[in-house]
Amino acid sequence: MTIRIKVWEKPLLRDPVLVCGLPGSGYVAKIALDFLVSELKSSPLATIYSYSFPPQVLIRSDGSAELSKHEISYVKGQSQDLLLYTGDAQPVNPQAEYELSDRVLEFAAEFNVRRVFTLAAYITGQFVKTPRVFGTATSQELFRLLIQNGANAMSEGTITGMNGLIIGLAALRGMEGACLLGETSGYVMDPKASYAVLSLLKKLINLDVDLTPLEERARQGEVLRSILESMKKSTETQLERDLGYIS
Amino acid sequence: MTIRIKVWEKPLLRDPVLVCGLPGSGYVAKIALDFLVSELKSSPLATIYSYSFPPQVLIRSDGSAELSKHEISYVKGQSQDLLLYTGDAQPVNPQAEYELSDRVLEFAAEFNVRRVFTLAAYITGQFVKTPRVFGTATSQELFRLLIQNGANAMSEGTITGMNGLIIGLAALRGMEGACLLGETSGYVMDPKASYAVLSLLKKLINLDVDLTPLEERARQGEVLRSILESMKKSTETQLERDLGYIS
């Protein structure tokens, strides 16, 4: 196979926007997509398997085993429909990342997708209270739209992996692509960054979803994190005392 | 070639079950399969070579040299026949693990195989007296059968390599797949874990084999291991004394 796309349905979609979030740093994109898939009334559209996924089966919570897979679902909106794309893991080699990104865009093109948003992480190595959202796009028009809606601009750097490639390859197909990057330390799963990118995404596309549950989850994560942090700090202080680093 | 399958015979098999065990941690699966191949009246069915095997020849005990290879044998049972699949080494790259797993299943499908069992290791880093056997399956029906027969359920984690992939890919072909994982430290060859998984497998399929020789081998291994362990412990204790760690 190399890549096998099982299509479950062939719905008619109105001017659909593709939103992608593959697992990456802080699971920022994956958490956001999983949230959209479960909160919106989404229907499975296609399941993707690939020889280039990690060579393993995953044990699901019900005890069953399953190959790593990617899934595309669709959501019927009021004026505009939505394609959601996420999955278990990115391909294990760079060439396969290109190949799969391109195949997914080819699939999206069959539904006349013209705009593609990917979500990603902007890694700073620092924990922050309110993560910023950075934005980049393949067209100046879309880029300005991001900035007008509160995204921060970047002027250098790279977005690695499929969350970057998909918008780059979209441009080669005549689609517009934008990536929203949520600021994150990169050390832990970070639903707060996911919340931040989705808050911005809501301004950009017709996304009828209440983000409160995700905000709640982010807050709980935050509480947990600060408990862990203060425990760690007190341990370190104790350790430093014990070792005589602090007099 | 990439993959070359030399078929030695085209037997008629009754409702055959495929049992797979490729080399992995603790050689749990490989020891079990080698035992079945030698103890059951098995006949060679096919030999598999692949450009993705480790790039080397193996020196056999008679001094001769031979490429790494995989072998499928068959066993005629009373009510149900058996296909046994094992080999010298797993492919050296992930994509080739997928490809070969799928080719072997395609081959098995020609014999109308509907159930596939793989054996594997459940690594704990601990030495145990009586290894548990964990089980997972691609269908709820088969999963329940495993649990009813004493397998422990898992709710997360992965099974890496072909012993995992084969059941995942089997499901895509409409076959049922299950994996039995023998608890093992992961540090040494562990026939005790192999014995444990085969004991469970005997309850699941028509397997007319006396496991006593394997149990004996496991016991000898156990004796050797505890001698080594107590030697190691006494050395460490001595060392700690010498270094003043223990007062």
Added chain:
Amino acid sequence: MTIRIKVWEKPLLRDPVLVCGLPGSGYVAKIALDFLVSELKSSPLATIYSYSFPPQVLIRSDGSAELSKHEISYVKGQSQDLLLYTGDAQPVNPQAEYELSDRVLEFAAEFNVRRVFTLAAYITGQFVKTPRVFGTATSQELFRLLIQNGANAMSEGTITGMNGLIIGLAALRGMEGACLLGETSGYVMDPKASYAVLSLLKKLINLDVDLTPLEERARQGEVLRSILESMKKSTETQLERDLGYIS
């Protein structure tokens, strides 16, 4: 795609020479090529994308995102035309370096290119005032020309990556290839080495370009480097004093 070449124009070129400089140590070749592309009146000829480029998009200075790409431009000269080839990054695997080098030469062959120059770095691990230029070629005739014009000969070693492969593969196509290697420490971006190789290249081909801006840039880099060096030295000395290494 694997490799996609978008051709922008099909100009008639007179006896064109191909000059290549892909990113490598000290960015010697890339700086030189970027300089030629911007200083000469060059026109875009082709843009190259490949699945084997690093799997990422680059953020450009205007905030937009774009796939890694390579570009071939052409320059109309008085007696002889020029093809310039450079790009964002080399392919991520060796086989793809061969494949792309060969494709670019195939493309160049359509314009009847007969001579190919690549630029590269000659790494010494030492900072030097006046970098030497080393030269090698695939024909004795071209090699002598390099030496006559001041290039230093080598008698062993390798030129790794596409800046080496392109001349090796050119020879298999009946073209002549030469590589000019600018001496560099290998530690920093080194426009001085770029200046050195271009100075030699000007003697070898009809290259109507004023290198003064590059020389200026090299001088500024040099000033910056010596400030950094003396700061580093004084810090180290201080550090050594603090630690009592120097009495």
Added chain:
Amino acid sequence: MTIRIKVWEKPLLRDPVLVCGLPGSGYVAKIALDFLVSELKSSPLATIYSYSFPPQVLIRSDGSAELSKHEISYVKGQSQDLLLYTGDAQPVNPQAEYELSDRVLEFAAEFNVRRVFTLAAYITGQFVKTPRVFGTATSQELFRLLIQNGANAMSEGTITGMNGLIIGLAALRGMEGACLLGETSGYVMDPKASYAVLSLLKKLINLDVDLTPLEERARQGEVLRSILESMKKSTETQLERDLGYIS
């Protein structure tokens, strides 16, 4: 291309034997083959290029640059002809080692080669006065011949890389293959081991060559090595004294 074989001539060969030695540990095989190519009246038969060779050009001693390549030469013997196969470097990935080995054997099969000898290193980590030669073969008949002529048998282990693969793949093509492994430390280029394997090879095939020059080269290497060793030893002793390890 992937693999390109340039054939220079199509000689009629009588019952030719293929002797292979690609670069590996201690350059045992490569030194031996280079010696045969230069000492015997050999003619170039084919040059092989591959996208899977190291991605670089080599600077030859005359200052010219050339792609890595492999070469097959032939030698007309009194009763039996010879094919000699060696090259600059082994492919950079395992699958390519299989592929190239198989292509070379396919090429050899066109000349009705029925026996294939490869040379290799038997690494011990120890310097020895008189290196032993180990032997393995793909047929019991050829194996016995090796042992009768003084080769030492092995009963386990692997021969990695093309020097191993070629005999393994030869067996799949119905040819007989044998590998002669010269004992070597693995630390330095070891012409003494090359001398040892060629001395045995001379007994096995019609090889009209005087090994004295190679023996001489080995002796010089030996002298150099013992000088280096005693220098090293005296330095270490001095160092140990300085550090007070020895009282």
